[in-house]
Amino acid sequence: MSRVGKMPIAVPQGVDVKIAADQITIKGANGTLVRAAHPLVSVKQEGAALQVAPVNETTEANAMSGTVRALLANMVNGVSKGFEKKLSLVGVGFRAQAQGQKLNLQIGFSHPVVKEMPAGISVATPTPTEIIIKGADSQVVGQLAAEVRAFRPPEPYKGKGIRYVDERVVIKETKKK
Known part of the structure; x- marks a missing residue:
């Protein structure tokens, strides 16, 4: 068993x-x-x-x-107790703003990215480069954090993008002539 x-x-x-x-x-x-x-x-x-x-x-x-x-x-x-996922934005001019059940992201595109939160999930931005997603359902909280991260995952050369707070991004060395 x-x-x-x-x-x-x-x-x-x-x-x-x-x-x-x-x-x-x-x-x-x-x-x-x-x-x-x-x-x-x-x-x-x-x-x-x-x-x-x-x-x-x-x-x-x-x-x-x-x-x-x-x-x-x-x-x-x-x-x-509830579940929460913390994300951080790394990059010049990258900002997040929580407005009720919406999350506005400025992450280097020509337009802002808006993500709607489902019922039962709350989003907070204590600082413009931090996102906290909270809720009772572990699967929904994790899936939403993954969807927000997928808008701009961390790139391997400068590390710019959206990453989990505890995520370790390995930075590659640039090609030498």
Whole structure:
């Protein structure tokens, strides 16, 4: 059996879990997340913990028990604490500005780039070269950060572009004559 799937998920105070036949709903301070239940995995609530187990002893059911457990743990973590990704802009004249649910980027193009944020996701710019994307759903936060980074990924010669705060960009040496 999956080692990850065997571990129980601790449900903190203020987080409400509802397990139906076809979906699992987790509600907390940061919002509500819903995920479809997988037919090869059974989920039970035992006190202040969730227990995930495979329905049968097939390899696929075993693998899915670990996957579902990790997804549910991320959902519980998201509605209680939330997830955030930090991006930084490196380059002369590169600026970001959050306006409600929109992110305006000036990143060296002839036009500003505007990215609309979906519901449940907030964006902040503490400084003009910093972007913080926050939300309850880990997958949506990570995907949005990747989409914003894809507008102008860091280039290898000067390092200009949008990068994650903890990302290390290897700078190449220019060609010598």
